[in-house]
Amino acid sequence: MFVTHGLSVVVIFWAAIAFIVLVTSFFSYRAQASHHRMIEKLAEKGQPIPPELLAGGGRDSRRYRSPIQSGIFLMCIGVALAVFFWAMGGGGAVFDGDHMPNWLPVIGIFPFMVGFARLLGGLFDRRP
Secondary structure, eight states: OHHHHHHHHHHHHHHHHHHHHHHHHHHHHHHHHHHHHHHHHHHHTTOOOOHHHHTTOSTTTTTTOOHHHHHHHHHHHHHHHHHHHHHHTTSSOSSOTTSOOOOGGGGGHHHHHHHHHHHHHHHHOOOO
């Protein structure tokens, strides 16, 4: 009985993640299709097409324009994940006596280091 319950929780968890990814992808596709239709209609009518439309000047293209901003954002996500998993493990030390080590907070190092790399890349980037 317990194995079936645990399996159903895992299936529901991954199904929810897949659903979120599919819904996000669908709405992103719809927004891009609408953008392309608008450019096509302007071209068919002989209207001038603003350069920001051709460059994809929507709000999504500005989201990660600055590597410094996205680096800080990823670093904050890494710290938040580490604190979250540390709290899920009951807090305390990573090596807590005779118990299994609490390695979950180490997961936060991955987005933190990617963010740190983007931050350094943005700081040392030499623009022409």
